[in-house]
Amino acid sequence: MTTTVESPPVSVVSTRYRAVSVGLVALVMLVAFEAMAVATAMPVVARELGGMHLYNLAFSATLAASVIATVLGGRWSDVRGPMQPIATGVVGFVAGLLIAGFAPTMEVLVAGRFVQGLGAGLIQVALYVLVARVYPGELHPKVFALFSAAWVVPSMVGPTIAGLVVENIDWRWIFWGVSLIVIPAALLLWRGSGGQAAGDGGAGPAPGLGRKLVWATLTAVAAALIQYGSALELGGVPLLAAGVVLLAVALPRLLPAGALRAARGLPTAPVLRGLAYGALMAAQVLIPLMLINERGLTPTGAGVVLTIGALGWSAGSWLKGRGTIGNLTALRGGALMVAAGISLISLVLIDAVPIALAYVAMAVSGLGIGALHPTVSVMVLEMSRAGEEGQNSAALGVGESVFTVVAVAITGALFTATGEAYLVGLGFTVALALLAAILAPRFAQPAGAGTLEGTAS
Template structure:
């Protein structure tokens, strides 16, 4: 006779690769890995693409086009997911991302390349928000730290091999094949993902009734924020050649952005209100600080230290080791998430400042590799903690809106720091990359310090 099960057996959290979640987990991680490989490769090949298309200013604008287009897609995907479910925006996002990759590979001018990056941004924006909504609706709360850790881990292999492989491909067969090579990989990913989408919807979503659940005002606000950010960065990029018109354009873009952005975020977010508002804002603070430097490290290593594309890519790769380590550590216990985010902001700031050691006489450019591992550790600890806290603080009918808000502020923070970093390179570092890079470090380190100061406001006193 089988012994009866004891009622006081220890509770074990569900495994994300157990029978309950296996299909959804594999589907999510496959697509994230695909997007991550492109994201990690692009930084290493951008110097070659910029030289081939004869446009140094392509460097900042190509990253910003991706991120700004994603900003609009974030909001649309959040609304869609809250009202109709996450399957269709997920598939639409993957399709757009693939089309953008093909267009980037075929780009014959800088304008076409920037447009292709915008299409990729639309696709990535749809897909990533749908992933966050899927996690909130499919996974139990005690399983979410593990799936967010797995999401971070899905960046590890692309981060380890993406920059180096991307640089090698660019040097051997050409940078265009970095984009072309990803396109056929979408087919097996989608074949494995379709069952997860059909079986992962769970209960039908209940449309929200708050101000961020209204399609027309939110769409207009998203369009305004995206256009405002684009105009702001375009105007800033012209400051070094057309100071007057560039200044007017920059001010106009800032005004339009300021009009649309507050509607896309939780109330009091721009004032770092306690609880959810600050939690969402910390995503943009961490991303803006980290990626504002990450985008320019390959350029500095090549221009100042004579690295080839492959070596510059390898230097970025080391940061992924820190990121994966931080992600693993944050999933081990149910820590005080606000303290983890503060630690993350401090580590990112320290890593940013440590990269300047490369310019000390007698030092080598390779010092940027361990410095970026420190910054990656901060991102691995901080980013999943922000996501987990956001889901905890979100009512069921606002999961899509708050997932979109996370991506909006992440996109905006990264696009602004990368865009203004490109401005600094053109304005004060066109003939002296080291000076421009030092200015970028000062800008992004200030953002990191802000994160250290306000992270404690993530705690919801209610």
């Protein structure tokens, strides 16, 4: 008679994974804190450097660089393992922080933000591959729940700390301070991963990578033109139009065959998450403005509403990580909750509706995106063939970034063109989230494992 001894369940904080888990969380938190803090401080930075005309470009440059780095980092991680691109990304991220921190002019600061974007893009996609290489499949949902949780504290305290630093010390310390602690976090991550994240070391250059980087660069330029042009209202129409045309040519070369028609399985991933995430991000551009102008909230009060959404995101990821929610439920239900939350907060435009509904609404949307977002990441890793996790995660990241830029641009254009009609702008974001819910079964019921490139429906 053979006695079977059950091994204790593994955890992301068990001895084997503790160091890498702490390193992952620390690195994600620092990137998140930098993003939240810079967004708060940038008006002061631009005024002090005399560069208000480059205000939007300071954000567009980071986004554009991250699209390029995501494509490069995905294949690099597949071939050589994720630690090389993570190390390079950390160096680039720190270099960008230092350039921005010492910037004498706004032009130099924009250059620093571009370098930061290159570093952040490499880090983000390589972390996905690290998860696939280091953790067993059953822990993937819990790891991505950690990623979501790592954004909560920066979302809550980042703007406040940034405000204190700007008012009482110097805005430059926002960049310098993060640079001082990124490298120790990366070293902890390196120590914790050991040799488990290494690549095969023998693969040659990725076929067609040079062409992909060209298309990635053109896509990044198109995204920047769309974002920058949409902020200039009527004067930005030529830039906006040029960006849309360029995007129509370049983006299909980066997304999988069949993605834009939602081919069953992996090709739908970047479209599904791009629609859901883009809907929420575009809505969050209008929500603070609506709460301040229409209901008289202070900027701090409006910020608390968004913080509730971040807490909801963490809670949704935690629930999905516990394995109590099925994939299709998380995807379709999550998208429907995003739509429901935005619809509910639209009711706050009615004076008789209590402002408390705004908090409930953002909690609902946060729960929804918190369940959907990491589920897509986990399923992409599960569906990917060995050695293709990086390029699949890169396509997912590119799709999310581009769809979000377009969603924000169209929402803003509709809002402006209709004389600041909040219902029109928010209604468009609800439609995007509902479309994501419709597409969810196309992704959740794939034909089989494969790559994001060339998969047919």
